[in-house]
Amino acid sequence: MAGDNGRDGEGWATMGEVAARAGVSPMTVSRVLKEPGRVRPTTRTRVEAAIAELGYVPDAAAGALASRQSRLVAALVSTLAGSIFASTIAGLGAVLREAGHELLLGTTEYSSSSEEALLRAVLGRRPGGLVLSAGQHTPAARRLLERATRGLGVPVVEIWQLPERPVDMAVGFSNFAAGRAMTAFLADLGYRRIAFVGVLGPDDFRGLRRHAGYREALAERGLGEPRAFGSGGSGGSVEDGARGLAAVLERWPDCDAVFCGSDPLAFGAIAEAARRGLAVPGELAVAGFGDFDYAGEAGLALTTVRIPGERIGRETARLLLERKAGRLEGPVVVDLGFELVRRRTA
Amino acid sequence: MAGDNGRDGEGWATMGEVAARAGVSPMTVSRVLKEPGRVRPTTRTRVEAAIAELGYVPDAAAGALASRQSRLVAALVSTLAGSIFASTIAGLGAVLREAGHELLLGTTEYSSSSEEALLRAVLGRRPGGLVLSAGQHTPAARRLLERATRGLGVPVVEIWQLPERPVDMAVGFSNFAAGRAMTAFLADLGYRRIAFVGVLGPDDFRGLRRHAGYREALAERGLGEPRAFGSGGSGGSVEDGARGLAAVLERWPDCDAVFCGSDPLAFGAIAEAARRGLAVPGELAVAGFGDFDYAGEAGLALTTVRIPGERIGRETARLLLERKAGRLEGPVVVDLGFELVRRRTA
DNA sequence: TTGAAAGCGGTACCAT
DNA sequence: ATGGTACCGCTTTCAA
Numbered sequence: 145m146a147g148d149n150g151r152d153g154e155g156w157a158t159m160g161e162v163a164a165r166a167g168v169s170p171m172t173v174s175r176v177l178k179e180p181g182r183v184r185p186t187t188r189t190r191v192e193a194a195i196a197e198l199g200y201v202p203d204a205a206a207g208a209l210a211s212r213q214s215r216l217v218a219a220l221v222s223t224l225a226g227s228i229f230a231s232t233i234a235g236l237g238a239v240l241r242e243a244g245h246e247l248l249l250g251t252t253e254y255s256s257s258s259e260e261a262l263l264r265a266v267l268g269r270r271p272g273g274l275v276l277s278a279g280q281h282t283p284a285a286r287r288l289l290e291r292a293t294r295g296l297g298v299p300v301v302e303i304w305q306l307p308e309r310p311v312d313m314a315v316g317f318s319n320f321a322a323g324r325a326m327t328a329f330l331a332d333l334g335y336r337r338i339a340f341v342g343v344l345g346p347d348d349f350r351g352l353r354r355h356a357g358y359r360e361a362l363a364e365r366g367l368g369e370p371r372a373f374g375s376g377g378s379g380g381s382v383e384d385g386a387r388g389l390a391a392v393l394e395r396w397p398d399c400d401a402v403f404c405g406s407d408p409l410a411f412g413a414i415a416e417a418a419r420r421g422l423a424v425p426g427e428l429a430v431a432g433f434g435d436f437d438y439a440g441e442a443g444l445a446l447t448t449v450r451i452p453g454e455r456i457g458r459e460t461a462r463l464l465l466e467r468k469a470g471r472l473e474g475p476v477v478v479d480l481g482f483e484l485v486r487r488r489t490a
Numbered sequence: 491m492a493g494d495n496g497r498d499g500e501g502w503a504t505m506g507e508v509a510a511r512a513g514v515s516p517m518t519v520s521r522v523l524k525e526p527g528r529v530r531p532t533t534r535t536r537v538e539a540a541i542a543e544l545g546y547v548p549d550a551a552a553g554a555l556a557s558r559q560s561r562l563v564a565a566l567v568s569t570l571a572g573s574i575f576a577s578t579i580a581g582l583g584a585v586l587r588e589a590g591h592e593l594l595l596g597t598t599e600y601s602s603s604s605e606e607a608l609l610r611a612v613l614g615r616r617p618g619g620l621v622l623s624a625g626q627h628t629p630a631a632r633r634l635l636e637r638a639t640r641g642l643g644v645p646v647v648e649i650w651q652l653p654e655r656p657v658d659m660a661v662g663f664s665n666f667a668a669g670r671a672m673t674a675f676l677a678d679l680g681y682r683r684i685a686f687v688g689v690l691g692p693d694d695f696r697g698l699r700r701h702a703g704y705r706e707a708l709a710e711r712g713l714g715e716p717r718a719f720g721s722g723g724s725g726g727s728v729e730d731g732a733r734g735l736a737a738v739l740e741r742w743p744d745c746d747a748v749f750c751g752s753d754p755l756a757f758g759a760i761a762e763a764a765r766r767g768l769a770v771p772g773e774l775a776v777a778g779f780g781d782f783d784y785a786g787e788a789g790l791a792l793t794t795v796r797i798p799g800e801r802i803g804r805e806t807a808r809l810l811l812e813r814k815a816g817r818l819e820g821p822v823v824v825d826l827g828f829e830l831v832r833r834r835t836a
Numbered sequence: 837t838t839g840a841a842a843g844c845g846g847t848a849c850c851a852t
Numbered sequence: 853a854t855g856g857t858a859c860c861g862c863t864t865t866c867a868a
Contacts, residue, residue: 155642156616158845169855174847184853199637204614205554206845209860214551224576226783234570234597241596246611249595250587251580265592268550270502291545296501383788412788438784442729442758504861515839520863530837552861555844839868844861851856 157198166194177202208270217464218248218266219275220259222347226380226408228434228453229277232303235457236275243465245272252278260285267292273464274300279307279349286311299467301460304451305350306477313467313476315460319350322449322482323357324364326403326431329484331365335401335429338367341388341413342405344374351380351405354433358403371396380405385412386419393420401429401490407436410446414489429490439487447490450483503544512540523548554616563810564594564612565621566605568693574752574780574799575623578649581803582621589811591618598624606631613638619810620646625653625695632657645813647806650797651696652823659813659822661806665696668795668828669703670710672749672777675830677711681747681775684713687734687759688751690720697726697751700779704749717742726751731758732765739766747775747836753782756792760835775836785833793836796829 163170168191175183176191183191194200208214217240221229237247248266252259260282266274267288274292279302281289292298293312300312307314330338340358343351351374359370373391375384385404389412392399404410410432414424422428432439435450459478466472509516514537521529522537529537540546554560563586567575583593594615596608606628612620613634620638625648627635638644639658646658653660676684686704689697697720705716719737721730731750735758738745750756756778760770768774778785781796805824812818 160845170846171855172853175854178847182853187853199634201610201613203555203616203845205551205560205616206860207614207847208551209549209555209862210845210847212847212860224570224580226576230570230576233595234599237595237597238599241608241611244611246615247595249579249583249593251583253580253584262587264547265587265590267547268553269592270549270551288545381788382784382786386788408783411784415789437754438728438757440728442727442732443761445761506861516862517839517864518837521838524863528837533837549861552844553863555846556861556863558844558863837868839866841865841867843864847858847860849856849858852854 156203157200159200159202162191162194162198162200165198166191212270214270214272215245216248216269216271217245217273217275217461218250218269218271219277220250220252220262220266221275221277222252224251226406228406229304231453232277232457232460235454236461237457239458239461240464243461260288263288271298272468274298275460275464276300276302276311277304279305279353281311299464301463303456303460305353306479310475310477313463313478315456315463315478315480317451317480317482318357319353320357320360322433322451323354323403324361325357325482325484326433326449327358327361328365329486330401330403330429330431330490331361331367333429333490335490336367337371337396337399338362338401338403339371339373339392339396339399340403340405341373341385341392341409342375343379343384343409344372345376345379348380354405371399375409380408382408382412382415385409386416387412389413389416399428401425401431403431403433405433407432407434407439407444407446407448410448410489411438411444414444414446425488425490431490435483435485439485441487445488447487448485450485452480452482455480502549503546505546505548508537508540508544508546511544512537558616560616560618561591562594562615562617563591563619563621563807564596564615564617565623566596566598566608566612567621567623568598570597575650577799578623578803578806581800582807583803585804585807585811589807606634609634617644618814620644621806621810622646622648622657623650625651625699627657645810647809649802649806651699652825656821656823659809659824661802661809661824661826663797663826663828664703665699666703666706668779668797669700669749669751670707671703671828671830672779672795673704673707674711675832676747676749676775676777676836677707677713679747679775679836681836682713683717683742683745684708684747684749685717685719685738685742685745686749686751687719687731687738687755688721689725689730689755690718691722691725694726700751717745721755726754728754728758728761731755732762733758735759735762745774747771747777749777749779751779753778753780753785753790753792753794756794756835757784757790760790760792771834771836777836781831785831787833791834793830793832793834796831798826798828801826 250262293300302314305316432448439446598605639646648660651662778794785792
């Protein structure tokens with residue numbers, strides 16, 4: 145097995161070196177890489193041999209500069225924790241990679257000021273597309289985004305929600321509708337004193353929308369005043385759920401159901417109920433949001449809202465690619481919906 | 491607040507345009523950005539104004555090409571699912587960003603052939619560092635890596651394990667030692683018929699090592715033949731845990747403890763035990779691995795092995811940065827250890 | 837303290 | 853089917 149190791153020299157081989165070795169011009173090497181069909185087979189074979197022998201790996205920065213195409217897509221998500229966006233990122237990455245794009249990842253940790261800084265850094269890479277999970281942007285960030293998409297034609301996709309005023313495109317579902325649907329569902333099941341436990345910090349836009357949906361459903365059904373407890377900004381953990389239920393029960397001891405803004409919160413609530421000897425769903429029903437792995441029959445058997453996380457990622461990639469190919473005009477908002485999953489906790 | 495929107499023209503402003511507007515040469519603009527101290531304050535102010543007015547964002551590809559520094563670090567992890575690597579990636583990203591580097595992310599989904607393809611793609615970006623979670627590399631991938639680190643001086647960090655023969659550096663812990671320690675711990679607690687449920691596919695190197703540790707401990711303590719059940723390649727879900735326990739109990743009905751290769755598996759096992767009316771830990775003890783959020787007292791109260799996931803990320807970033815700064819020589823292997831956490835399931 | 841010139845490693849475009 | 857020649861936008865180096 146000769147070659148393939150590359151030569152021992154310094155640095156990577158350049159296209160010029162490959163060309164010299166194959167006895168052709170750099171342009172021919174470039175063609176072998178991009179449009180092999182346009183090169184005579186015998187020439188192509190020689191060039192491919194030279195590439196293999198030198199272990200040549202083209203420099204993407206140079207290519208990007210010359211072609212004005214970075215083949216990079218940036219994704220800025222609020223967090224990777226809790227596996228909320230993990231499947232979305234996985235789906236996004238898989239589709240993009242097949243199309244020859246790389247994924248530049250940034251996490252804002254639910255702070256919109258760092259979203260802006262990240263955005264600037266990432267924009268310097270001239271990404272061919274931008275994916276954002278954050279619901280709200282600072283004015284400066286918004287300007288940057290508008291500029292990127294209007295002025296430069298960079299496709300932007302906001303995910304996991306349906307913004308009223310999308311920057312460009314959006315793929316997600318209505319958090320408001322989902323919050324309302326689950327609450328109404330609990331009401332249909334006969335629960336009358338339904339509480340809500342969620343993350344109600346100003347930076348978690350989606351949590352706020354779910355909560356709004358909850359209130360809406362309560363009002364529609366005449367179910368009385370909201371009984372909501374919001375954990376702090378970075379909340380959303382199992383422990384927050386346990387604390388949340390405790391707080392709710394202290395204030396409204398007669399609750400017969402709790403709708404939690406996320407499955408981890410629901411888990412905490414269920415554990416806390418068990419600790420208090422409350423039968424679930426007999427004495428207290430619990431519903432979650434997200435349909436995490438452990439919410440299934442084999443685990444919590446949790447009644448929850450299923451979100452098509454990976455599909456959001458794949459659809460986002462598809463949209464990005466379509467628009468870049470010029471096959472898609474104007475604003476696009478794709479509602480992938482959600483699904484109420486009834487299991488055994490409500 | 492004039493400007494900041496940038497001009498309406500096509501494309502991004504270039505450094506030359508900023509220079510023209512400020513009445514200086516491009517070099518001065520470049521200096522204002524990289525070494526502000528070397529530019530006279532009055533000049534600097536003019537340049538900064540021009541930058542703001544044009545909404546100038548430097549082109550990183552051009553910078554990378556000219557300076558031969560990409561300011562990009564690539565991380566190739568086997569998966570984002572299950573939040574195993576999520577905190578590591580978050581820690582890595584946070585430290586890198588502060589140092590002005592971006593994160594290029596790729597997921598191999600536990601297939602080493604796609605690791606190789608990804609590696610080639612990513613190497614084209616000439617990353618300043620490489621982070622890998624996969625335990626084993628194909629021969630070609632290994633050659634690529636050796637070349638990158640030896641020939642080109644690209645720091646490579648393998649994480650979440652301590653390879654016997656590291657490509658360059660490593661940050662993690664011994665999966666073997668952790669598997670052995672938990673098994674020995676269960677033995678110390680008095681359990682005698684300890685089973686193991688894990689992912690034993692050939693691509694999950696770390697799972698295999700934990701299993702090996704389990705067998706070692708059994709042998710050391712004279713606890714008889716191993717009672718292990720391995721779910722398929724992509725296993726590791728809560729459902730796999732339930733199935734795993736069922737399979738184990740069918741074959742060895744007298745087990746008094748199960749050590750699961752991950753917390754989700756342990757969750758499934760606990761749920762399955764409940765279904766069968768087995769008291770945990772009274773009739774069956776269960777231990778997990780990972781110390782996920784829901785393993786805590788507020789959730790499962792699971793006896794498990796805690797891994798310093800985020801610290802692995804931060805330490806990895808630190809090493810990368812140190813080595814790039816030339817303050818670190820030779821192979822480095824950092825063992826961040828693990829911690830046995832006893833809670834209420836064993 | 838500032839600027840001019842020469843690339844970095846590719847690709848677009850136009851010849852041949 | 854192949855090659856020549858600019859040039860992408862920035863930094864390095866050296867000079868003023």
